[in-house]
Amino acid sequence: MKILWIFCLLLATCASVGTQRAASTAGQVEIPAYDASEDIVRHLGYTASYNHTTLCPDWVAWELTADEVAGTYEQGRQFSRDPDVDFPKASREDYSNSGWDKGHMAPHADMKWSRQAMTESDYFTNICPQNKEMNAGAWRKIEEMTRRVAKHCGAVYVVCGPVYDSDEPRHIGPACVHVPDRFFKALAVSTSDGYRTVAFLVGNDYQVGTPRSYAVTVDSVETVIGRNLFPSLPEEAEAVYNWNDWKY
């Protein structure tokens, strides 16, 4: 399955020569709706839309499979600028001594199946300023739950990113990296009865609760961020969630 996917990616890449990078995401369930103004960056383990004003991704999407979760490769985090993104972009200098974590959108620990994927997950394309307790608390529990979903269901489609509630967000560092007010994360799993989904909205402050306490419908996140997530899924799949389906 993995090989087939890579083959399709190669075909799509070849077919898009001479066009925008954005042209090659067709058929990937995890990719949200986006327009031609966005800077779409593809990496082995995730696809992101990098925002050159906030210096954070607007969204990061990836598929996580049971095989990938079983990966055992280990490598320390090595944050660096993304060579595939044009300036301006964030760097380590912006986050150091800022009081904010360099928070992964696609987790480092989701990339243990590939050295390249691990390295690319540390690009600032995939990083936002996150509250320490939230990142190590509520957010991490959602990440761990997502890995259990992938392991149990075989695969899960994931898209997440920042939410800005203020017209003038806080910012950190010389490059003025914007500090999000909240984060969203949406999951979709394919079942014999079609897709089922759930999403989370977590404040970027002291948040250490369980995933369940942050669970919302995908629809409600779409309303907040003004973007269609999982555009290939039927509307009814995004309108509700049943927590009994997500107790992993």
Next chain:
DNA sequence: CGGCCCTAATTT
């Protein structure tokens, strides 16, 4: 306990 989310300082 190990694994995971990190930090900072130091060395090469």
Next chain:
DNA sequence: AAATTAGGGCCG
């Protein structure tokens, strides 16, 4: 820039 070392806290 990359690698190493040392440290903190929480969860399963």
